[in-house]
Amino acid sequence: MKALVFIAIIFLVGCAPKIVSTPSGLQYRIVQKGSGAAAKAGDEVFIYETTSYRNGTVLYSNYDSTSPVRVLIGGNQATQAVDEGLRGMREGEIRELTCPPYLVKRKGYPPNVSPDSTLVIKIRLDRIVAK
Structure with a gap:
């Protein structure tokens, strides 16, 4: 019985989504893989995104909207965390970013957020605009 429990634990640990840490301090995990070309600067x-505190309190979300947000990667249109987190994503991919305070500083976004807050941002890349 102990061997069976041990094997189950090994299996579950192996199935856990890998957390990637970038040099900037951003951490993310891929919740759902996407397909197609990878998004890049430009x-x-x-x-679609949901920004929340680590305790789950939602600060902003457009997931229930029919209108995704348009962002130019590298165009200073999003926080540094979102801009960095989008790079390498594929259409349909969902990532959960854990963002240190210095990567989510932006005047008025999201409103009423302590500047020392680590935020969790869930992003779904709806589509890459054809050039």
């Missing part, structure tokens, strides 16, 4: 993309 691409315009449409995204």
Whole structure:
């Protein structure tokens, strides 16, 4: 019985989504893989996102909207965390970013957020705009 429990634990640990840490301090995990070409600097993309505190309190979300947000990667249109987190994503991919305070600083976004807050941002890349 102990061997069976041990094998189950090994299997579950092996199935856990890998957390990637970038040199900037951003951490992310891929919740759902996408397909197609990878997004890169200079691409315009449409995204859905939810920004929350680590305790789950939602600060902003457009997931229930029919209108994704259009963002130019590298165009200073999003926080540094979102801009970095979008790079390498594929259409349909969902990533959950854990963002240190210095990567989410932006005047008025999201409103009423302590500047020392680590935020969790869930992003779904809806599509990359054809050039």
